[in-house]
Structures are given as C-alpha cells and as structure tokens.
Amino acid sequence: MKxxxxxxxxxxxxxxxxxxxxxxxxxxxAPGNITDMIFESAGYVDEADRRKxxxxxxxxxxxxxxxxxxxxxxxxxxxxxxxxxxLPAWExxxxxxxxxxxxxxxxxxxxVLLGVPAGVISAIRRGRPIDYALRVFSLAGLSMPSFWxxxxxxxxxxxxxxxxxxxxxxxxxDNLGANLFQFLLPGLxxxxxSSALIMRITRSTMLEVLREDYIRTAWAKGQRxxxxxxxxxxxxASLPVITLIGxxxxxxxxxxxxxxxxxxxxxxxxxxVDAIQFRDYPIVQNLVMLIAxxxxxxxxxxxxxxxxxxxxxxxxxx
Amino acid sequence: MTRPRSLGPLVALVAVALLLAVPAAAQTPKYGxxxxxxxxxxxxxxxxxEESTVAVTQQASPCFNNLVYYDPAKKLESxxxxxxxxxxxxxxxxxxxxxxxxxxxxxxxxxGKPFTSADVKYTFDAVRGxxxxxxxxxxxxxxxxxxxxxxxxxxxxxxxxxxxKKPQPSLLPMLASGYSPIYPAHVPLADFKNKCIGTGPFxxxxxxxxxxxxxxxxxxxxxxxRPYLDGIKFIVIRDRSTQIAAVxxxxxxxxxxxxxxxxxxxxxxxxxxxxxxxxxxNVNDNILINYKKPPFNDRRIRQAxxxxxxxxxxxxxxxxxxxxxxxxxxxxxxxxxxxxAAEIARLPGMGDPAKQKAEARKLLAEAGYGxxxxxxxxxxxxxxxxxxxxxxxxxxxxxxxxxxxxxxxIETGVWHPKMTRxxxxxxxxxxxxxxxxxxxxxxxxxRCGSQRNFSGYCSEEIDxxxxxxxxxxxxxxxxxxVQEIDRKLQADGARxxxxxxxxxxxxxxxxxxxxxxxxxxxxxxRRQDVWLDK
Numbered sequence: 001m002k003x004x005x006x007x008x009x010x011x012x013x014x015x016x017x018x019x020x021x022x023x024x025x026x027x028x029x030a031p032g033n034i035t036d037m038i039f040e041s042a043g044y045v046d047e048a049d050r051r052k053x054x055x056x057x058x059x060x061x062x063x064x065x066x067x068x069x070x071x072x073x074x075x076x077x078x079x080x081x082x083x084x085x086x087l088p089a090w091e092x093x094x095x096x097x098x099x100x101x102x103x104x105x106x107x108x109x110x111x112v113l114l115g116v117p118a119g120v121i122s123a124i125r126r127g128r129p130i131d132y133a134l135r136v137f138s139l140a141g142l143s144m145p146s147f148w149x150x151x152x153x154x155x156x157x158x159x160x161x162x163x164x165x166x167x168x169x170x171x172x173x174d175n176l177g178a179n180l181f182q183f184l185l186p187g188l189x190x191x192x193x194s195s196a197l198i199m200r201i202t203r204s205t206m207l208e209v210l211r212e213d214y215i216r217t218a219w220a221k222g223q224r225x226x227x228x229x230x231x232x233x234x235x236x237a238s239l240p241v242i243t244l245i246g247x248x249x250x251x252x253x254x255x256x257x258x259x260x261x262x263x264x265x266x267x268x269x270x271x272x273v274d275a276i277q278f279r280d281y282p283i284v285q286n287l288v289m290l291i292a293x294x295x296x297x298x299x300x301x302x303x304x305x306x307x308x309x310x311x312x313x314x315x316x317x318x
Numbered sequence: 319m320t321r322p323r324s325l326g327p328l329v330a331l332v333a334v335a336l337l338l339a340v341p342a343a344a345q346t347p348k349y350g351x352x353x354x355x356x357x358x359x360x361x362x363x364x365x366x367x368e369e370s371t372v373a374v375t376q377q378a379s380p381c382f383n384n385l386v387y388y389d390p391a392k393k394l395e396s397x398x399x400x401x402x403x404x405x406x407x408x409x410x411x412x413x414x415x416x417x418x419x420x421x422x423x424x425x426x427x428x429x430g431k432p433f434t435s436a437d438v439k440y441t442f443d444a445v446r447g448x449x450x451x452x453x454x455x456x457x458x459x460x461x462x463x464x465x466x467x468x469x470x471x472x473x474x475x476x477x478x479x480x481x482x483k484k485p486q487p488s489l490l491p492m493l494a495s496g497y498s499p500i501y502p503a504h505v506p507l508a509d510f511k512n513k514c515i516g517t518g519p520f521x522x523x524x525x526x527x528x529x530x531x532x533x534x535x536x537x538x539x540x541x542x543x544r545p546y547l548d549g550i551k552f553i554v555i556r557d558r559s560t561q562i563a564a565v566x567x568x569x570x571x572x573x574x575x576x577x578x579x580x581x582x583x584x585x586x587x588x589x590x591x592x593x594x595x596x597x598x599x600n601v602n603d604n605i606l607i608n609y610k611k612p613p614f615n616d617r618r619i620r621q622a623x624x625x626x627x628x629x630x631x632x633x634x635x636x637x638x639x640x641x642x643x644x645x646x647x648x649x650x651x652x653x654x655x656x657x658x659a660a661e662i663a664r665l666p667g668m669g670d671p672a673k674q675k676a677e678a679r680k681l682l683a684e685a686g687y688g689x690x691x692x693x694x695x696x697x698x699x700x701x702x703x704x705x706x707x708x709x710x711x712x713x714x715x716x717x718x719x720x721x722x723x724x725x726x727x728i729e730t731g732v733w734h735p736k737m738t739r740x741x742x743x744x745x746x747x748x749x750x751x752x753x754x755x756x757x758x759x760x761x762x763x764x765r766c767g768s769q770r771n772f773s774g775y776c777s778e779e780i781d782x783x784x785x786x787x788x789x790x791x792x793x794x795x796x797x798x799x800v801q802e803i804d805r806k807l808q809a810d811g812a813r814x815x816x817x818x819x820x821x822x823x824x825x826x827x828x829x830x831x832x833x834x835x836x837x838x839x840x841x842x843x844r845r846q847d848v849w850l851d852k
Contacts, residue, residue: 031729031731031732032729032731032732032735036731036732036734036735037730037731038362038456038457039457039734039735040730040731040733040734040735041362041363041369041370041371041374042368042369042370042457042458042459043370043371043459043734043770044370044459044734044738044769044770045734045735045738045739045769046457046769047738049456049457053456084362084527085511085512085527085528086508086511086512087512087527092527095526151557151559151560154559154560154563155559155563157563157567158563158566158567158588159588162566162567162568162589163567164560164563164564164567164569166569167553167555167560167564167569167570168529168530168551168553169529261556261557261560262557262559262560263560264553264554264555264556264557264560264564266526266528266529270556271528274360274528277729277730277731278731279731
C-alpha cells in the first residue's frame with residue numbers, strides 16, 4: 001500500500017508539472033497581456049509606455065525564464081502578486097476560497113444526499129410510480145444547466161416573495177443562518193445536476209447488486225429490508241458511485257463559475273474567469289494549479305477509499 | 319346686533335398656507351442611511367486620472383473633490399453650471415492666458431493633513447507630464463487635455479495659477495470633469511490602485527476588489543451639513559438579470575448603469591413602484607473606417623457605408639427607441655455644441671433609406687464594386703453585448719447594398735491595441751465623451767496623430783479649425799466654428815456617428831437628490847446631496 005501511495009504521488013507530481021506547463025503556455029497564447037488590459041481601461045495605448053510596463057512586471061523576459069521563475073516561486077509557496085490589483089496573490093485568493101469551498105461542499109453534499117437515496121429507492125421500487133417520478137426528476141436535472149436553474153430560481157423568488165439571497169457575502173462566523181440561506185439555493189442549483197448523475201449510476205449499480213445471490217440469500221433468511229438494501233447492497237454498489245463523485249467534484253468547479261456569477265458570490269471560480277480576462281497571470285496560474293492539486297488528491301482519496309469499501313482490493317501487489 | 323364675521327375665509331387661508339407648507343417640510347433632506355447600488359463594473363483602480371471608464375468616476379468621485387465641478391442640480395452641463403469646490407473663486411486673466419484659483423482654507427484630506435495649492439500643482443504637473451512633476455502617472459489618457467498649460471504656480475498655500483501657452487476657455491470645463499480630481503501630494507500614486515485619500519464627502523471604508531467598495535461619511539467635510547448619507551456601497555454584480563432582481567427585491571436602492579430601455583422596463587414590471595429615469599448621455603455609437611487601408615481610403619466607399627446605415631432603423635432596432643441623432647457633438651437639448659436639428663436631418667443615413675441605399679450602391683459602382691464584385695470586409699467590434707447588437711444590425715444594413723461584411727468580435731483586452739494599431743478595416747465603436755466640450759471631443763478623437771483617433775483620420779484644415787475654436791473666447795463665434803468643423807467631419811465621413819445612446823436608471827422613490835446629467839455620465843457622482851426619505 002505504501003508503495004502504491006508513493007507511486008501515485010509521483011504520478012501526481014508529473015501530472016501537476018504537465019498542468020503547470022499547459023496553463024502557462026495557454027495563458028501566453030491568448031492575445032494580449034495585463035499591460036493591454038491596463039491601457040484598455042485607460043482607453044488608449046501608448047506602445048512605449050506599454051513596453052516599459054511589461055519590463056516592470058517582468059513579462060518581457062523569455063517565456064522559459066518566466067516559467068522557471070513562476071514555478072520556483074510556486075513550489076516555495078510564494079504565489080506572487082496580482083497584476084490587476086497589485087496585491088499579494090494570496091491576499092486576493094484567500095478570502096474567496098472559503099466561498100467556493102463552502103459552495104462546492106454544499107453542492108456535493110446535496111448531490112450525494114439527493115442522488116444516492118433517490119437511486120436506491122428507484123432501484124428497490126423498480127417499475128413503480130416512484131421509480132418513474134425519480135427518473136423524470138433526474139432527467140430534468142441532467143437537462144437543466146445549473147446557471148439557467150439559478151437564474152430561474154432568482155426570478156421566481158423575486159417575483160413571488162420579493163426577496164433574493166444577499167448580494168454581499170455573509171460569513172458563517174458572522175451569521176450562520178444568513179450564510180446558509182445565501183448558499184442553500186446556489187448549492188442546490190449546482191448539486192441538483194450532479195445528483196441526477198449520481199442517482200442514475202446508483203440505480204443502475206443497485207439493480208445489478210440486488211440480483212446477486214448473496215442478496216437473494218439475505219432476503220431468504222428474512223433479513224429486514226433496510227439491512228439488506230442499505231448495509232449489504234449499497235455498500236457493494238457504491239464503488240462506481242464513489243468514482244463518479246470524485247469525477248463530478250472536478251466538473252462541479254466549472255459549474256460554480258456561472259453559479260457564483262448569477263448569485264453574486266465572490267468565490268474563486270468567478271474570480272478565475274475575471275483573472276483570465278485580465279490576463280492576470282499569477283492569479284490564473286496559481287489558482288489553476290491549486291485546483292489541480294485539489295482534484296488530483298481528491299481522486300487519490302477516492303481510490304484509497306476503495307480499499308476500505310472493498311477489502312478484497314489491495315494495491316501494490318500484482 | 320352685529321352678525322359675527324364668518325371665519326370661513328380665514329380657515330381657508332390657513333388651510334392653503336398649511337398645504338403649501340407641507341410639501342416644503344416633506345422635502346427637507348433627512349440624514350442617515352447607506353445607499354446601495356451597483357457600478358458598471360469593478361473599478362480597475364480608484365485613480366480617475368489613470369482611467370477612462372465610468373466605473374471609476376462612479377466609484378471614486380465620492381472620495382474626491384475638484385477645483386471646480388459641474389453643479390449636480392443642473393441637468394445640462396455647461397460652463398455656466400460650473401460651481402466652486404476646492405476653489406472658492408477663480409479669475410481669468412491676461413486675455414484667458416492665466417487661470418487663477420483662490421482656494422478654500424478649511425479643507426483637510428481624509429488623513430487629517432491640510433489641503434493646499436501644492437496638491438493642485440502636484441496633481442496637474444503629473445497629469446500634464448511636466449518635466450518638474452514630482453510623480454508620473456503609469457497611464458495618462460487625458461494628457462492631451464492639458465497640452466496647452468505652460469506652467470503651474472503655487473505662489474502661496476491658497477493660490478494656484480495655470481499659465482497657458484494660448485487662450486483656452488475649455489480649461490475650466492476640463493478641470494470640472496469627474497476625471498480631474500485633486501490628488502494629495504503626500505500620498506504615492508501607486509496607493510490609488512486600491513485605496514483613496516481625498517477631500518470628498520465620503521471616506522473609503524473598505525475596498526474588496528471585484529466585490530464591493532464601501533464609503534462612510536466624512537465628518538470633517540468642508541461643506542457643512544453634507545453629506546446627508548452615512549455611507550455609500552457599490553456592489554459589483556456582473557449578471558444583468560441579477561442586477562434587476564437585486565433592485566426589485568430592495569437590496570439595491572437604485573440600479574441601471576449600462577442598462578437599456580428594456581432592462582429598465584423589465585425592472586419596473588416586477589416592482590411597479592420603481593421610478594424609471596431616461597436621459598441623454600454623452601455616449602455615442604460610431605463607425606471607425608480605417609483611412610489608411612485600401613479601399614477605405616476612397617471617399618466614395620466611406621460615404622457608401624455611411625449612407626447604407628439607416629439611422630431610424632438604428633433607433634428602433636439596437637437602441638430600442640432610446641437614442642438621439644447628431645454629429646460629432648451631442649446636439650441640443652441634451653448637449654450644447656451639436657448641429658441644429660435641421661442640419662442633422664440632412665446627414666447621411668437620416669433621409670429616405672431606399673434612396674440613400676440606392677445612392678450608396680451607385681457610389682460603390684463608381685468605385686468598382688457591384689453584384690459581380692461585391693465589397694467584402696471584416697466588421698470588427700468589441701465582444702460585449704452592447705457592441706455586438708449594433709454591429710449585427712450593421713451587417714444586415716450593409717448586406718442591403720451588396721456589401722458582404724463578416725462580424726468579428728474582439729476581446730476587450732485587445733480592442734484598443736488593435737484600434738490604435740489600425741489593425742482593422744471597419745469597426746463599430748462606442749465612445750463616451752468626458753465632458754461636453756469641443757476641445758475634449760475633437761482633439762481626442764479627430765486630431766491628426768491623437769492616440770484615440772482610431773480611424774487614422776487626418777485633415778490639416780480641421781486641425782487648424784480645432785485650434786482656432788479652442789482659443790476663441792466669444793461663445794457664439796466659437797459655436798459657429800465648432801459647427802463648421804462638425805459639418806466638415808460629417809461630409810468627410812470621419813468617424814460617422816450612428817447616434818447618441820440614452821442612459822436609463824431605476825430607483826426607489828425614497829432615493830432623493832440622485833443627480834443625472836444629460837450630457838455626461840462622468841461628472842455627477844459626488845453624491846453629497848443624496849438622501850433617503852425613509
């Protein structure tokens with residue numbers, strides 16, 4: 001197991017190195033840089049002044065030099081400075097992280113809390129009206145983009161109640177109730193779509209597992225339904241579901257960008273789009289790398305969970 | 319026995335007096351409250367001298383003061399509506415070659431340091447790029463405005479003298495612009511990226527870049543009894559429908575920067591008590607035709623393009639009925655310097671669309687283009703909805719004269735670099751004019767070699783006339799010169815104007831004193847007179 005973990009960490013390192021090169025190159029392929037954006041908001045361009053600004057920021061150096069400098073700083077924990085705001089990058093990112101993490105966590109929680117039970121119920125009540133209803137519910141979730149759903153929710157709220165969640169972030173430490181109110185709807189909007197996928201996979205794997213001999217034996221022995229379904233069947237059906245949860249977590253981040261915009265949450269996802277538009281290289285590069293680290297390690301965690309769920313799975317041996 | 323006199327007339331008189339008194343009492347401003355609104359976008363900085371977007375003047379003006387400012391209470395800005403701010407009074411001397419300001423003695427910066435003439439000299443030496451300037455702006459979009467200043471003197475702490483190379487009556491309007499605040503000489507320019515130390519009615523409480531800017535009342539403001547508000551908060555809301563929902567739900571007291579008529583109407587439908595304000599503003603849709611790129615150096619091609627664009631269809635389509643027609647300067651009643659209505663009605667694009675399109679086809683044919691050899695080019699525009707809507711309409715109009723235009727959307731970050739480098743053929747542009755003044759509008763956008771003359775247009779005759787009008791002191795003679803320039807620009811097809819868009823706001827009825835000006839959106843954001851009737 002230790003050997004397996006070590007190998008995965010090495011692969012993670014190589015993956016992240018590749019990511020760093022990809023994001024660095026992609027940002028430089030996009031036309032223009034931060035100096036263009038600075039002059040853009042001034043409404044004119046003076047080429048001589050622009051070149052001076054490039055030299056001040058160090059973006060006139062060869063790309064290899066810029067990459068080396070950035071990578072060295074990132075590995076030493078120095079995230080550099082936001083070109084746009086002229087503030088330490090960490091100072092700009094730090095207050096936004098909890099917003100996105102809370103939204104991502106809530107969305108994931110909703111997706112699991114809605115999707116797994118719905119999938120189980122749909123499987124054990126296969127062919128019944130509740131099964132059809134839940135399948136329609138999941139199809140709707142797959143069909144509706146989360147940003148559209150978010151916009152509709154806001155419109156309905158304001159038309160019917162004359163109320164929408166707060167437009168400025170309320171920290172849970174300041175007012176937990178207001179914070180949860182603020183995040184409930186966007187969390188549901190993003191989580192609903194993921195729950196639809198999880199529900200369908202859960203239903204599908206549960207149907208397979210419920211046909212297994214050991215389940216039939218458990219029924220025959222007169223075991224209670226809750227025991228058979230939730231303890232025996234679900235545990236064995238959960239491997240693919242957990243894999244999907246790990247993958248969905250990565251896709252969820254993409255969905256957060258528009259949800260944060262629609263609900264006006266000052267999270268990292270929305271800020272990343274701004275930073276890309278402004279060619280704020282340090283912010284984009286460092287944020288994408290941080291997200292990559294989270295996704296890579298989330299997937300490693302998911303893989304390690306398999307061994308707990310299914311003791312037959314052992315890593316590191318042929 | 320004498321019959322007692324009837325008290326009826328007396329009672330009626332008292333009742334009338336009371337009725338007259340009640341409205342006056344209801345209009346007495348109330349102190350307190352925080353006004354919440356949204357800006358056009360996140361402010362790239364809080365340094366108006368280094369920016370050219372209303373997002374900055376909106377969000378920075380409450381912090382600052384100018385030497386002079388446009389009276390918020392007067393909807394139409396002109397030299398006659400300029401009022402004192404940091405200057406108590408001013409005097410033109412030596413045939414308009416010297417402008418002397420006598421400064422207030424009771425003003426402090428938000429950090430408690432006293433305001434003096436040294437701050438004025440510091441600011442405008444930096445802006446005009448003087449060799450002796452103590453600071454240099456990183457970017458300087460309005461350096462051109464102050465080209466005519468020969469020197470600035472501060473003979474004592476409360477007197478400033480602007481010495482000009484030639485007479486320039488426009489200097490005063492330029493100094494009154496929201497883009498011309500006074501900076502403190504003791505605060506480094508770099509600090510204005512995220513902070514603000516000014517003398518204005520509001521002090522910066524918190525700036526969360528990209529999220530919100532919050533101001534708190536300045537208790538030491540030199541205008542006694544102002545501001546009425548305890549604070550102002552600008553919340554950045556990117557999504558238009560979220561902005562509408564936010565004002566309908568009451569989270570915003572007013573909204574509308576960057577809105578069109580439909581947005582305002584939608585907001586009111588969901589909250590009928592909202593008050594809608596529609597007014598002219600000094601922002602125009604204009605066509606950039608690359609003079610240096612064949613075949614657009616051919617006058618016939620430029621005229622054909624101009625004739626093909628039916629202005630009335632532009633009004634109905636992209637502008638949803640909310641625009642004003644005009645030439646290079648905003649016409650009356652919304653502006654001061656524009657062409658008369660009768661002349662505007664005869665400009666290209668204003669006449670019978672069928673006849674004008676036929677004339678356009680004829681001009682193209684003379685230039686060698688027709689059904690067998692259609693003129694093809696890329697029509698560039700900025701990748702923002704407000705640009706793309708109008709550009710899409712243009713493609714259709716040009717198609718009607720046999721021109722095949724392909725729409726190219728250019729990302730905001732590279733828009734101005736491309737325009738400055740003339741890397742386009744024809745482009746649809748939007749220009750906001752800082753002040754309704756010929757010097758600002760003409761020198762910036764039409765002068766040979768100006769950094770914002772994006773079409774590369776150059777006429778020595780126009781340049782000469784521009785300089786002449788700039789030095790003309792008699793307002794009537796100056797207006798005549800300005801209109802002559804405008805006529806020639808329209809005849810040359812120099813940056814044809816499609817129209818001047820209108821601005822739209824919605825506000826709750828309890829918001830009082832929110833000033834909106836007809837001929838500028840940049841010079842009215844001090845907000846010291848705003849109060850909340852609740």
